[in-house]
Amino acid sequence: MLHTGYNPALVALSVSIAVLASYTALDLGSHVRSAASGPRWAWIAGAAVAMGGGIWSMHFVGMLAFEMGMPAAYDLGLTLLSLGLAIGFTGAAFAWIGRRGAATRDILIAGPVMGLGVAAMHYTGMAAMRVPGNLAYHWLVVWVSVAIAVTAATTALWLTFRQNSVWQKLIAACVMGVAVAGMHYTGMAAATFTAEAAGAHAAHAAELDHAQQNLALAVAGATFLILFLAMLAASFDQQRVGGELRASEARFRAAVQAVRGVLWTNDAEGRMVGEQPGWSAITGQTRSEYEGYGWAAAVHPDDAQASIEAWNETVRARRTFMHEHRVRSADGTWRHYAIRAIPVLDARGAIREWVGVHTDITEQRQAEAELRESNEEIQRYAYIVSHDLRAPLVNVMGFTSELETTREDVRAALQDHPRAAGIDADLAEALGFIKAAVTRMESLIAAILKLSREGRRTFAPERLDMTALLRRIADAQHHQTESAGARVIVAPDLPEVTADRLAVEQVFGNLIDNAVKYLDDARPGRIEVTAQTVGGGRVRFSVRDNGRGIAARDHARVFELFRRSGAQDKPGEGIGLAHVKALVRSLGGRIEVASEFGVGTTFSVTLPRESATGQGQDVPPVRLAAE
Missing domain, CATH: 3.30.565.10 (Histidine kinase-like ATPase, C-terminal domain)
Known part of the structure; x- marks a missing residue:
């Protein structure tokens, strides 16, 4: 059995690689859900290469840091296989957790997959070692190392996809990196090396020779370069997203201005806080005047109490606020505004702030008032005309009845007249036309009165x-x-x-x-x-x-x-x-x-x-x- 040890500098380098690789990969992985269908696979591939390649590099540097007093070589095929396993398992985990509709419970699948990939990479890399001796494992310690890898990967993914803040990802990267390193060195502790014959390692120096040190530094340098490029890509994407958000905000503000609206924000309790340039522009209030509920001082006295009560009720109910009130402008005039405010929630479902818009509808309300007045005048006119028409119509109907009565007298007076029958028929026809016209006019007047009354109805x-x-x-x-x-x-x-x-x-x-x-x-x-x-x-x-x-x-x-x-x-x-x-x-x-x-x-x-x-x-x- 050989006496073994580690090069402290290379151990520290391997842990640094693991932490940096974890942060880079988790940062890339956090872009997966928000990306479009095509770029999503690019982010998954980047995260897999960063995490898998970084963990493999950490393993390789850790192996070079291992001092066992005899020369070691590595089988190229198995070494490359270990790299492929690290990238493949990590990519599968990110693909699973990053797919559309993935829930928190999916981390319980992705985490173990990534952890098993780390373990598979480590022990495949160990199998790639070629040493003049024998290698044996303490299997209880082996299972402990696998459990460390699975637990660490699951925890890191949960922390990453639960929140997107830099500090959250940094903590997740430290957890993942330290745990990966812990898994590696736990796995190494499970291994026992035995030389084939005494003196087989006499020619081997106690420390790594310069070639091994240079190889470790080369692997680390290449890994850091890859991780730096990956982080640079994520940084550029963040700049792109930031630019899109700024452009979206500019479009939103322009849209608000296009509808003569004023944008404002309140805190979760409904108090106006911070700089509110829109509100200050229309009211002339300073920050110290409008903060809290000071904005109510600019609302018309007849509307202020109702506005505060409606606003407080909306805040308690967490619903969209829609209201109208009059606001005193900076020049002292009163303007009529329509208000709409929407609660904005954070990731936990709690109200983070309120975003609202005051839209000037003064001209609209004035036009509506003028239209109502005009309609009322038309209705009054229709009522008067209909009433005045009905009075003479009653007279026409009365005299028509008189003519029908007189018709009998005319018939008697013309009894022996040769045209008596023709005159009586013409008179009957004329009276019929008059009665039909009177009936028609009566129905038209009734229709006008009905429409006039409908215009004055109060709806419930x-x-x-x-x-x-x-x-x-x-x-x-x-x-x-x-x-x-x-x-x-x-x-x-x-x-x-x-x-x-x-x-x-x-x-x-x-x-x-x-x-x-x-x-x-x-x-x-x-x-x-x-x-x-x-x-x-x-x-x-x-x-x-x-x-x-x-x-x-x-x-x-x-x-x-x-x-x-x-x-x-x-x-x-x-x-x-x-x-x-x-x-x-x-x-x-x-x-x-x-x-x-x-x-x-x-x-x-x-x-x-x-x-x-x-x-x-x-x-x-x-x-x-x-x-």
């Missing part, structure tokens, strides 16, 4: 189960539908909306009634009501029939008051769709028609999912892009 929004509501409408018209030989099919699980119940019932009741009324007698009628969610928090409901259809030239006219298209063989005044359009607009939505003559018609009603006056809605928080 409530949560509506649209599936149940539309089925009730279909059931209410079951008799007409059955008489027409048609079916009304309401899709299940229609999205809910918040709106005025009566207005929604009038809209869809009218559309389904029209669909039934104008079915094609040549085929069984089919009316389908479906819905789909569209952008902007809105829902598009479709009422589709296989009826007569509407000619393309009449598509733009069907919503006009007193306009009717197609054959006039059904009763109506041409106010139904005009009424529907007015209601849909009042609900904050829009209505469209698509039709093919002789095939069928589809009316699409798009409504906001939430009431137009709603303060907010639940939207999932966002996570930091770097996480």
Whole structure:
């Protein structure tokens, strides 16, 4: 049995290689998940070469540091195999943990794979040794060395993929590097070398000769160069990512400015902290004035308390904040702003900060106020005109009745006149025309008054189960539908909306009634009501029939008051769709028609999912892009 030892300088060099290789590989490996499909494999290959090659170099330098008093050579094939095992196993581990959808539990597979690769590399490298003696192992110590490798690799991967901070990766690299070195020297401790004959190593010096030292330094130098290039590549990639983040931030700020918005941030508790140049620009407040809840001093006194309460409630509920209030500008004027703020979460799911935007909507609110005033004037005008028209119409109706009574007197007076019968017929015809015109005018005035009253209605929004509501409408018209030989099919699980119940019932009741009324007698009628969610928090409901259809030239006219298209063989005044359009607009939505003559018609009603006056809605928080 030989007396063995180690060269301290080369031992220190081997540990340094292991730590540096681990840091480089783990840093490269952390890029795997965020990379695109193509570059992802490049990062995996880089991490595998850095880790596998670094561990192999550490093993080789460690072997050169081993002093056993007899010459040693290495089998080239087995030595290269040990390098291949280190790179292959390490690459497999990074590929497994770095694939799309990998979870934390996958580290329990990747860690043992990497650890077993380290152990396989070490003992294959030991098998490559050619010495004039015998080599034996203490198997309990061998298993301890394997356990060290598996535990260290698993821990290092867990630390790396749990967090991406430099300190976290540095700790993981130290754990991995020291453990790899520990595994190597534990494995060496498990080995026992016995010389074949006495004096076989007499000619061998007690220390490594200069050739071995130079070989160790060459391997270490090449390894450091490879690791330096790998770290340089990671650094360039970090610069590229940083550049993309800066460009993305610049685009975001430009987008905010394009919509006349002001960007601000608050801490996790909702307090304004740090430099807020956007907020300071619109309010003129200094940092000491707006910090904490000082920003509320710039909010209109009538809006301040409600804004603070709504904000505090949003912070507690961790939901997206949507609100409106007036803010005093730096010149002392009050501007109206719409606010939207979103919580940003860290890797643990805790709120890191709030990012919000104040958008100036002063001109929009002024335009809406002017439009409301204009609509109210139009409604008052329509009401007055309709009322003033009705008064003379009553007189016309009264005098028509008088003429019908006088007609008997005229008939008696002209009893012997040769043209008596003709005059009586002409008088009856004229009175009939007058009565028809009066009835028509009465219905038109009633329609105008109805639209005028709808414009002054106050809506009471409530949560509506649209599936149940539309089925009730279909059931209410079951008799007409059955008489027409048609079916009304309401899709299940229609999205809910918040709106005025009566207005929604009038809209869809009218559309389904029209669909039934104008079915094609040549085929069984089919009316389908479906819905789909569209952008902007809105829902598009479709009422589709296989009826007569509407000619393309009449598509733009069907919503006009007193306009009717197609054959006039059904009763109506041409106010139904005009009424529907007015209601849909009042609900904050829009209505469209698509039709093919002789095939069928589809009316699409798009409504906001939430009431137009709603303060907010639940939207999932966002996570930091770097996480």
